[in-house]
Amino acid sequence: MADPQGAPRPAGFVARLRSLGALDLEVALRAALAAVVPLTVLVVLGRVDLAAYAAFGGMTAIFGRSEPYRTRVRTVTAAGAAQLTAIGAGILLSATDAPLAIEAAVLAAVIAVVIIGYNTLGVTPSGPLFAVFAVLVCAAQPVDEGSGWLRWGVAAAAAAFAWLLAMSGWLLRRAAPRRARTIFKPLPRQAPVRVRASADPRVWLNVVQNVVAALAAGGAALLLGIGHPYWAVVSAVAVIPPARAAHTVQRAWHRVIGTAVGVGVAGLVLWPEPPIWVLVVVIGICQFGAELLVGRHYGAALVFVTPLALTVAHLAGSAPLPVLLGDRLVETVIGAALGVAAVLAARRFVEFVPMPPPTVATPSIEPEEQP
Template sequence: MTTPHHNDSTDASSRPETLRQWARSLRALDLEVAVRATLAMVVPLIVLVLLGRIDWAVYATFGGMTALFGRGEPYKLRARSVSIAAAGMLGSIAFGVGMAALGAPLALLTLGLMIVIVLGVLLISTAGLFPGTPLFFVFAYTVCAQVPTDPADVLPSLAVGAVGAAFAWIVTMSGWAVRRAAADRSAALFKELPRHPRINPAAYRDKLVWLSIGQMLVGVLVAGGLAILVGIGHPYWAVVSVVAVLPPPGARHSTARAFHRIFGTVAGVLLTALILLPGPPVWVLILTIGIGQFGAEILIGRHYGAALLFITPLALSVSHLASPAPVSELLVDRVVETALGGAVALVVVLVSRAALARAARRQAPSAPPA
């Protein structure tokens, strides 16, 4: 009986190709982006815990969200994008903290929300930022505006946000030094940087930009108003859901994103219940935020619903750090308000799609007579 001949040279030659395939697979996972975003979010939180100032965590967290911008851009352009995004995040934090310190009534808070949406969309459209949505600006404003704030705490809160944003800027730009150190291996280890955003100073004249702003304003007013009318405890979640579902200017209107938002959030809430209901220490919350940020960045470009399995524990842990509330109430509010916001956004998407289709038919040239 003969035994198969083992060809060592064939195996040896196949190893480099296998390694290259693994490298390509790892690059496709956006590990570089995920690591940067996680470090920018978690390191400031660890410092605050060590300093005994976890009450400042929410400001550091939103400052750290600066690291979510600039992905896939060459570093010269990324420096510009991340700087603009940092200014947007800090402006949103400052606006929210100012509203909280003033004890602003609902009408003023709502006006502030509308201003954040308008300026956020215009800023993103003008600077060509990605993600192309004011979601993080709205999230920062709405949460910071809800945190009870003494006027004497305004400047320290803004300073923490600024330090968080500055650290996120450094982490986001650190890839330049890492790639430079890797030299010849850079192409094998890291993804290409194909995105080249352009400044568009005429964005404020773009009808699609204002259409997007109009859709968001209508959606957040309806969703937020319904949440307040029903008496739900965290109405800003309904607002955030609307902004998360509606597309950026010029993007295709999709109904799938609304369903992904709702069902992904429900699954994420069930997972979060396992974490928060036992009453974990603050270190567990920070670990949850870190894992949530990492997983979200890996999955967000592939499947929005799956990414929400990580986004939901992240968001709820941040909210719980900002203003602790009964966990069961927190979880129920999240599901109900996400469903409400998603449903409102779905209606806005369907109405907008129908209106755009009618406008296209009216502008289409009529067929010549036979």
């Protein structure tokens, strides 16, 4: 399998770790800055309660990896718009105390619009993970009367900063002396617009997979009375590969094992109740490490992703730490199991319904995927 730059990927986990020097440090650095800078501003202002909105807006910097800047301006702008729409929908659901049925309908709509839109505009990663995480967590955050616009404004400011970071390499590449330009990696990723993506049966199959798995995971968590049901939904969506990608259950195993280790790391970090500045530094380190590893080993990336997500949730919420860690672990298993079921069901469906040959998607985080 090839890495995001097209070079042969070394076999074995140890070999992959040894090859970290070949990864795009520029991408990891801008993702870390997009997470840390807005959070630092909120800490200075004494508004850590708005951390989740800044974090979701800052996820805009994750997109556009290794793309030429003429292409990146399209994909990153689309990703930022999707994040802000999802955040706004979550804030509105919370402010209006919307019933569960409405929240489920909005979740399904977000999944469908993001998958179709991203596949049409060539956005990578093309899955709905980040938007799903944003809409559900924001819907779960209490919104005081009249504070909705402030919360969305924080997200918009973080997204704008992330957009500037994503495009900053254009200026750096042109400002650097000719000899120094050799330190910059080429930008080979192609992200063509596919105007007929909405007519592709694989795209719609991906929509159905994600909607069914997400609703089933959320419903299971609610029926079992587990807190933070959005962890189950996010885990289910994270397991499902993008449209036009080969279907595999390996991601589910990576997610469960990586999350279990990550929960242990998060416990070691959060249990001593370190100062808030330490938590901000931890978020930056985790974001940096996740971006370095996600294209090489998904499970290893989750060791960084899980403490990242839990630290942000710890800053934004008031749940006891043991409850937070336990919910994350149990609901990851539930969501991953239902996500695997969706992958297997789709594989069986493809056996009976002729489909165009799949292509292997270029790996990315969350966030591909991180959360």
